[in-house]
Amino acid sequence: MTDTDSRASSSDAPTTATRASKAAETRASGGGILVDNATVTYRNGHTALRDAGFAIPTGTITALVGVNGSGKSTLFKAIMGFVRLARGEIRVLEMPVKSALKQNLVAYVPQSEEVDWQFPVLVEDVVMMGRYGHMGMLRIPRQADRDAVDAALARVDMSEFRKRQIGELSGGQRKRVFLARALAQDSRVILLDEPFTGVDVKTEDQIIRLLRELRDEGRVMLVSTHNLGSVPEFCDRTVLIKGTVLAHGPTEEIFTQKNLERAFGGVLRHFMLDDDGSEPRQPFGVFTDDERPLVLHNGIAARRRRHREETPPR
Numbered sequence: 001m002t003d004t005d006s007r008a009s010s011s012d013a014p015t016t017a018t019r020a021s022k023a024a025e026t027r028a029s030g031g032g033i034l035v036d037n038a039t040v041t042y043r044n045g046h047t048a049l050r051d052a053g054f055a056i057p058t059g060t061i062t063a064l065v066g067v068n069g070s071g072k073s074t075l076f077k078a079i080m081g082f083v084r085l086a087r088g089e090i091r092v093l094e095m096p097v098k099s100a101l102k103q104n105l106v107a108y109v110p111q112s113e114e115v116d117w118q119f120p121v122l123v124e125d126v127v128m129m130g131r132y133g134h135m136g137m138l139r140i141p142r143q144a145d146r147d148a149v150d151a152a153l154a155r156v157d158m159s160e161f162r163k164r165q166i167g168e169l170s171g172g173q174r175k176r177v178f179l180a181r182a183l184a185q186d187s188r189v190i191l192l193d194e195p196f197t198g199v200d201v202k203t204e205d206q207i208i209r210l211l212r213e214l215r216d217e218g219r220v221m222l223v224s225t226h227n228l229g230s231v232p233e234f235c236d237r238t239v240l241i242k243g244t245v246l247a248h249g250p251t252e253e254i255f256t257q258k259n260l261e262r263a264f265g266g267v268l269r270h271f272m273l274d275d276d277g278s279e280p281r282q283p284f285g286v287f288t289d290d291e292r293p294l295v296l297h298n299g300i301a302a303r304r305r306r307h308r309e310e311t312p313p314r
């Protein structure tokens with residue numbers, strides 16, 4: 001897909017100073033994802049992403065948070081090489097996007113709306129698609145491919161559904177199948193577009209547990225989500241986006257009331273409550289963009305109690 005027109009100009013050529021700072025960012029990215037000055041302009045002239053920059057290391061889960069239309073999917077498309085950058089650069093695992101894609105290192109778990117659920121295909125066939133890049137031209141699966149599919153289905157607890165048509169599954173089951181496809185691909189970088197939309201809390205917890213395991217295996221995950229309440233629980237880092245990157249870094253530093261207000265403006269429902277009415281007041285703030293609200297106490301994101309015993313995000 002080439003949804004963009006190229007607007008690169010000679011004045012954007014990197015100077016020695018910018019090259020040095022980019023090298024520093026690449027080191028800081030720890031070989032994960034580096035987005036440097038990335039700008040995407042669609043064919044109709046709309047610039048959906050302007051001079052976006054952040055770096056995330058491997059072995060981490062990063063939330064991509066912003067209002068509808070802030071450029072989250074556009075950023076995913078740019079990392080997947082579906083849209084061209086007008087200027088700037090994206091590097092994945094210290095290589096250009098093209099090379100990373102060629103080596104099957106990047107997997108994408110799409111939003112539900114992007115999938116044709118009426119298309120007659122079995123669950124196991126969807127997961128096998130993750131193996132295509134490992135097969136020859138004729139796409140004849142070998143034992144290693146079948147083993148990878150079996151393992152991936154087992155890991156998301158969907159083995160018993162393997163002969164079902166994909167359209168016959170619930171929303172949460174469909175998400176798990178697409179996660180299994182990413183697992184079968186054995187990619188090091190996994191991009192998840194709204195993995196929690198339309199799934200119940202139990203499935204959401206299952207997905208979060210799996211993402212933590214993948215993080216501990218040294219993979220890098222970028223997760224777009226409107227479930228603000230879940231972000232401090234499982235995302236080590238956060239990228240706040242609104243046409244550009246407003247802020248990025250460790251979630252506890254980025255998920256502040258001030259930053260969230262910048263990212264969401266008046267879009268979020270935001271309540272301020274006093275805890276006991278005593279002076280000086282210690283306000284609770286509740287931000288809600290979806291079914292799971294984010295609770296801030298003294299401007300700091302609170303976590304759900306039941307996750308406190310688990311390994312804290314790094």
Ligand SMILES: Nc1ncnc2c1ncn2[C@@H]1O[C@H](COP(=O)(O)OP(=O)(O)OP(=O)(O)O)[C@@H](O)[C@H]1O
Pocket residue numbers: 003042043044046047048066067068069070071072073074075
């Ligand atoms: N193919 C396209 N051509 C022109 N403009 C587009 C195209 N795709 C997206 N846009 C515009 O680019 C902006 C960013 O869209 P994008 O889909 O990246 O947002 P998003 O943050 O993923 O939104 P959501 O949370 O609703 O999924 C929006 O203003 C959108 O209308």
